[in-house]
Amino acid sequence: MELPEMAIPWKAEVVPDPRLLVLNEPLAAELGFDPEFLEGPEGLPLLIGNAVPDGATPVAQAYSGHQFGWFAPRLGDGRALLLGEILNADGRLCDVHLKGSGRTPFARGGDGFAVVGPMLREYVVSEAMHALGIPTTRSLAVVATERSVQRETALPGAVLTRVASSHLRVGSFQYARVAGDSGLLRRLADHAIARHYPAAAEADNPYLAMFEAVTAAQASLVAQWMLVGFIHGVMNTDNMAISGETIDYGPCAFMDEFDPATVYSSIDENGRYAYANQPVVAEWNLTRLAEALLPLFDDDEERAVALAQDALGAFRQQYSAAWLAGMKAKLGLDSSLANDVASPLIDELLALLQEGRVDYTSFFRRLGAAARGKDEPARNMFPEPDAFPAWAERWQALHPDADMMDRVNPAYVPRNHLVEEALDAATDGDLEPLRRLLEVVTDPYNERPGVERYAAAAPESFGPYRTFCGT
Numbered sequence: 001m002e003l004p005e006m007a008i009p010w011k012a013e014v015v016p017d018p019r020l021l022v023l024n025e026p027l028a029a030e031l032g033f034d035p036e037f038l039e040g041p042e043g044l045p046l047l048i049g050n051a052v053p054d055g056a057t058p059v060a061q062a063y064s065g066h067q068f069g070w071f072a073p074r075l076g077d078g079r080a081l082l083l084g085e086i087l088n089a090d091g092r093l094c095d096v097h098l099k100g101s102g103r104t105p106f107a108r109g110g111d112g113f114a115v116v117g118p119m120l121r122e123y124v125v126s127e128a129m130h131a132l133g134i135p136t137t138r139s140l141a142v143v144a145t146e147r148s149v150q151r152e153t154a155l156p157g158a159v160l161t162r163v164a165s166s167h168l169r170v171g172s173f174q175y176a177r178v179a180g181d182s183g184l185l186r187r188l189a190d191h192a193i194a195r196h197y198p199a200a201a202e203a204d205n206p207y208l209a210m211f212e213a214v215t216a217a218q219a220s221l222v223a224q225w226m227l228v229g230f231i232h233g234v235m236n237t238d239n240m241a242i243s244g245e246t247i248d249y250g251p252c253a254f255m256d257e258f259d260p261a262t263v264y265s266s267i268d269e270n271g272r273y274a275y276a277n278q279p280v281v282a283e284w285n286l287t288r289l290a291e292a293l294l295p296l297f298d299d300d301e302e303r304a305v306a307l308a309q310d311a312l313g314a315f316r317q318q319y320s321a322a323w324l325a326g327m328k329a330k331l332g333l334d335s336s337l338a339n340d341v342a343s344p345l346i347d348e349l350l351a352l353l354q355e356g357r358v359d360y361t362s363f364f365r366r367l368g369a370a371a372r373g374k375d376e377p378a379r380n381m382f383p384e385p386d387a388f389p390a391w392a393e394r395w396q397a398l399h400p401d402a403d404m405m406d407r408v409n410p411a412y413v414p415r416n417h418l419v420e421e422a423l424d425a426a427t428d429g430d431l432e433p434l435r436r437l438l439e440v441v442t443d444p445y446n447e448r449p450g451v452e453r454y455a456a457a458a459p460e461s462f463g464p465y466r467t468f469c470g471t
Helices: 025-030 035-039 043-047 116-131 170-178 182-196 198-202 206-228 275-297 301-330 339-356 360-371 387-396 402-408 416-427 432-441
Strands: 007-009 019-023 059-061 065-067 070-072 080-087 093-099 138-150 154-164
Touching: 019 035, 019 116, 019 432, 025 035, 025 138, 035 043, 043 138, 065 170, 116 138, 116 154, 116 416, 116 432, 170 182, 170 275, 182 198, 182 206, 182 275, 198 206, 206 275, 206 301, 275 301, 301 339, 301 402, 339 387, 360 387, 360 402, 416 432
Parallel strands: none
Antiparallel strands: 007 059, 019 138, 059 080, 065 070, 080 093, 093 154, 138 154
């Protein structure tokens, strides 16, 4: 085991009567598994850690984390296990990991279990994100445990099996730094470089190069979140992956009406992780990573701090460039269009969307029709339709590319009301709404007849929406 100081060998709780709820057959094939085998009596125990291949040692990983700004020096996998690593079809090493597999030494006061709804939420949203082309952990399966788990009420238990490039987090480096073991910190960084950023090993300062690569990856990732209206909901440092993948889908959601202050998470009472704050929080998290890595940047602390500040200074520029390029594409504008032309047009549009409380996903999809000369679908989304034409006239004068818009503006995202409908039904034993939802959101750009309700905004009766972590 590499880095034994950061993991504790552990076993998943035995599930006497596991029942498969959903299996990601394409992902299983990518990992070299026979889906029929995984669905059977020998494969199902592998998915939940009750059977372990020869030579594998499941572990609960240790990490620290700033949770809503407050530092916890010892968090770790309280209800999760890293089953092991596997080479996918491309020869890339992947982690296979469990959530909800029972208490570990890091569980603190938690019961270590998970329930059907939140595990299926992660499955749906992570696979939708993958289909949108956004870097993410993937979901391989959700297995019902037939265990009753107490939350506000008693709910049916489940285990999620997920796949990731790794589970190294900002909090992993914070843990190594707090341990006061410079050798451990260096070995962890070497491991991260070998796993994710091998080019950094050739740099004059490999650890600074790794940090710069992580910063660039996070700038790109969060820009992609913002462009599709995704709200992570709990951007603690233990939920930021070094790989640049979206990880730990808890109280996540896609924004309905455009409002930068949107918060869905029930535990984010002060809006720390609101939609508009996500780039700011990402930069804050990266600052914490830089603090943890300072001893590796330079032996002289002042020089190390200066190097870290220079590297962090690139984040805002990288994020802004990625977001602006993405917004140009969403509007069908040529990438070479001057920023001082594009930016005011974008800012004015977002102000109109916010003032009109316009549905974010539907508007950009309907804007593709406006690029083809059919303004009504987009114009009619505004309570005061006269607000749109003046903006649209200036935009259309730039000759937007409607086909490009359809390639980057999804017709379907996991709509909050449809996710809740599917999760409620699945909790009651009916998986059909979940299957239909997955079919639609894993093919998000292909608009097609018969699934119109999956593109529609939530009915007014859906009311204020709140999401929950599930712990």
